Amino acid sequence: MSSKAGQDSVDLWSEIAATEEGEGNREQQIAVIYRRRRRTENTPKDVDTNHSSLNNGNRLSLAAPVKRVSWNRSLSIRGRTSIAVFACVEYQPQQRKPRRKAKPPLPRGKFVQPQNFEQERAYFQEVDAYELLEESPSPKRFGTWAMGVQNDDIVLPHLSSVLNKWLIAKKLNYSYGPSGSLSKILETPAMPMEPICGDGFDASTVKTPEKASPQVCSGLHSVQDRFNSNFMNKDVVERQTGSQKSNEVSLTTGDEGCEDIDVAIKKLSLTSRSASLGGDHWDSFSALLTVCEQSAPSTLLDVFSKYCDPESIVKIGEGTYGEAFRAGKTVCKIVPIDGDLLVNGEVQKRSGELLEEAILSRTLNHLRGDGGHVNNSCTSFIETLDLRVCQGPYDAALIQAWEDWDEKHGSENDHPREFPEKQCYVVFVLEHGGKDLESFVLLNFDEVRSLLVQVTVALAVAEAAYEFEHRDLHWGNILLSRKDSDMLQFTLEGKNMFVRTFGLSISIIDFTLSRINTGEAILFLDLSSDPELFKGPKGDKQSNTYRKMKEITEDFWEGSFPKTNVLWLQYLVDILLLKKSFKRTSKDERELRSLKKRMDNYGSAKEATSDPFFTDMFVDHAI
Numbered sequence: 001m002s003s004k005a006g007q008d009s010v011d012l013w014s015e016i017a018a019t020e021e022g023e024g025n026r027e028q029q030i031a032v033i034y035r036r037r038r039r040t041e042n043t044p045k046d047v048d049t050n051h052s053s054l055n056n057g058n059r060l061s062l063a064a065p066v067k068r069v070s071w072n073r074s075l076s077i078r079g080r081t082s083i084a085v086f087a088c089v090e091y092q093p094q095q096r097k098p099r100r101k102a103k104p105p106l107p108r109g110k111f112v113q114p115q116n117f118e119q120e121r122a123y124f125q126e127v128d129a130y131e132l133l134e135e136s137p138s139p140k141r142f143g144t145w146a147m148g149v150q151n152d153d154i155v156l157p158h159l160s161s162v163l164n165k166w167l168i169a170k171k172l173n174y175s176y177g178p179s180g181s182l183s184k185i186l187e188t189p190a191m192p193m194e195p196i197c198g199d200g201f202d203a204s205t206v207k208t209p210e211k212a213s214p215q216v217c218s219g220l221h222s223v224q225d226r227f228n229s230n231f232m233n234k235d236v237v238e239r240q241t242g243s244q245k246s247n248e249v250s251l252t253t254g255d256e257g258c259e260d261i262d263v264a265i266k267k268l269s270l271t272s273r274s275a276s277l278g279g280d281h282w283d284s285f286s287a288l289l290t291v292c293e294q295s296a297p298s299t300l301l302d303v304f305s306k307y308c309d310p311e312s313i314v315k316i317g318e319g320t321y322g323e324a325f326r327a328g329k330t331v332c333k334i335v336p337i338d339g340d341l342l343v344n345g346e347v348q349k350r351s352g353e354l355l356e357e358a359i360l361s362r363t364l365n366h367l368r369g370d371g372g373h374v375n376n377s378c379t380s381f382i383e384t385l386d387l388r389v390c391q392g393p394y395d396a397a398l399i400q401a402w403e404d405w406d407e408k409h410g411s412e413n414d415h416p417r418e419f420p421e422k423q424c425y426v427v428f429v430l431e432h433g434g435k436d437l438e439s440f441v442l443l444n445f446d447e448v449r450s451l452l453v454q455v456t457v458a459l460a461v462a463e464a465a466y467e468f469e470h471r472d473l474h475w476g477n478i479l480l481s482r483k484d485s486d487m488l489q490f491t492l493e494g495k496n497m498f499v500r501t502f503g504l505s506i507s508i509i510d511f512t513l514s515r516i517n518t519g520e521a522i523l524f525l526d527l528s529s530d531p532e533l534f535k536g537p538k539g540d541k542q543s544n545t546y547r548k549m550k551e552i553t554e555d556f557w558e559g560s561f562p563k564t565n566v567l568w569l570q571y572l573v574d575i576l577l578l579k580k581s582f583k584r585t586s587k588d589e590r591e592l593r594s595l596k597k598r599m600d601n602y603g604s605a606k607e608a609t610s611d612p613f614f615t616d617m618f619v620d621h622a623i
């Protein structure tokens with residue numbers, strides 16, 4: 001889930017005092033914690049009041065007051081926008097109205113203790129009196145993004161499709177350098193790619209607006225580049241002349257007779273028809289299909305059958321937008337898209353938003369270094385194994401798995417039988433990352449150190465590769481599992497680092513709020529459109545972290561502010577001290593508090609990797 005501020009209101013000091021329990025016992029306890037998080041404090045009337053000013057009453061399902069309707073549900077949802085790396089591309093963020101007013105977060109379960117504020121206050125007096133540091137780059141200066149390419153003639157229509165932006169950026173940047181990552185992402189079996197500039201993306205090839213310098217890359221004229229170039233020429237000319245009349249594929253590719261490319265052009269040419277079709281759903285949906293390497297949606301059953309016997313499907317988690325199911329060794333997260341039906345009281349995500357999430361997830365896959373040597377690599381970001389667009393009802397096996405979960409845990413989500421026949425979804429096929437930090441039982445301080453070093457170095461690697469900022473790294477978005485290996489390798493700016501795992505392995509999930517610079521586009525969520533995010537309860541660590549991010553970024557969410565990663569690391573230290581129980585001494589606690597204080601001085605996760613707290617966690621080479 002993208003945000004679970006409510007969890008912080010659970011008093012887990014009692015948990016800290018509790019005796020260590022075995023995993024099995026703990027699971028029982030977790031089952032209780034995860035029980036239906038129904039609102040008891042807000043009546044339907046509360047909900048009504050909270051939404052009365054929003055003029056979109058039809059968006060709220062008051063008929064289902066037991067469903068999750070909370071402050072934290074609005075956090076991650078709307079307004080994902082991307083910005084092409086080029087100053088000449090007119091940036092038109094989606095306008096959206098805040099749909100919610102700030103509400104107190106929900107506790108995780110009904111069996112929570114009242115919060116012990118005295119203990120928390122004492123703690124915060126000691127460690128939480130820090131001022132936010134100003135980030136050095138002036139965030140309001142768009143100039144820092146400029147590539148030096150100006151072309152005032154090009155004015156984008158309303159585009160939610162990052163693909164369009166990317167294609168325009170690509171066209172304008174045609175001779176400026178490597179464009180491997182998104183080209184690779186868009187590589188489909190129908191569009192075989194010639195290598196453009198070697199493997200993925202690393203620190204030396206990232207084209208940040210400030211850092212970029214013209215580099216001519218040999219082999220640039222790949223099939224896809226030619227195709228994109230032709231497509232863009234046509235598209236831009238059409239828009240400039242107002243002659244956007246083509247309902248037929250009329251591009252000349254120079255590869256007459258190449259059926260594959262024609263097929264691909266047909267798919268992508270849908271984007272140039274969007275204006276005449278009067279909406280951006282059409283183009284972003286077809287772009288999403290392209291990114292998912294499909295020409296038409298599949299069925300859910302088709303996708304699941306690829307990974308397991310449908311009878312073996314088990315639901316393992318749920319979020320506001322996603323239902324997560326275990327399918328064989330993978331986790332399939334189903335996210336309904338583009339429909340009019342409110343799902344769990346929320347407007348469904350649009351394909352344009354999913355398109356960007358898809359690109360972001362696939363970009364992070366490149367950190368895994370599978371394609372060969374890269375300067376920055378790690379395996380700590382959950383691997384997206386596949387992405388599929390689906391259409392149609394939930395299959396009986398999925399319904400059964402959903403109902404089993406509901407019976408055991410009490411789902412807060414709407415029953416999937418409510419979906420209409422033609423409902424569309426995106427299925428994220430993910431590596432199984434384990435249990436989230438909230439429910440995982442950490443045994444001792446070594447495991448805590450390992451968790452911290454892995455998260456810190458992973459963020460540092462992604463910062464270096466893509467100016468990545470997670471921006472929502474709460475304890476629900478860090479998954480943990482136990483593995484046999486003692487060491488884990490990271491490569492940061494070409495330097496191999498081996499960290500001690502103490503048998504623990506982490507995976508970072510949920511990139512909804514994340515910001516990334518793929519080299520061709522900057523993908524981010526414009527949180528300035530979501531003021532509710534910053535109105536969470538005072539003293540709540542997660543809410544405070546959003547507020548601190550806002551101060552750091554000055555609401556310029558496009559900008560690169562790696563300090564936000566440090567803020568989440570500090571949050572993580574707090575959570576470990578306050579909310580997690582593990583075997584520890586007072587010296588261990590002092591060390592954690594000192595780490596948090598020293599982090600005030602770090603401007604990025606990369607800087608934090610040099611903290612003395614981590615020194616013992618690095619070893620010279622793999623054993």
Ligand SMILES: Nc1ncnc2c1ncn2[C@@H]1O[C@H](COP(=O)(O)OP(=O)(O)OP(=O)(O)O)[C@@H](O)[C@H]1O
Pocket residue numbers: 001002003076316317318319320321322323324331333382430431432433434435436476479509510512
């Ligand atoms: N790769 C994974 N491995 C194991 N469990 C997972 C994985 N992905 C998701 N889950 C489980 O499913 C839950 C919901 O996933 P996630 O938080 O990504 O959903 P979401 O719908 O994107 O959340 P929201 O929309 O509320 O931000 C997670 O809390 C986790 O328990």
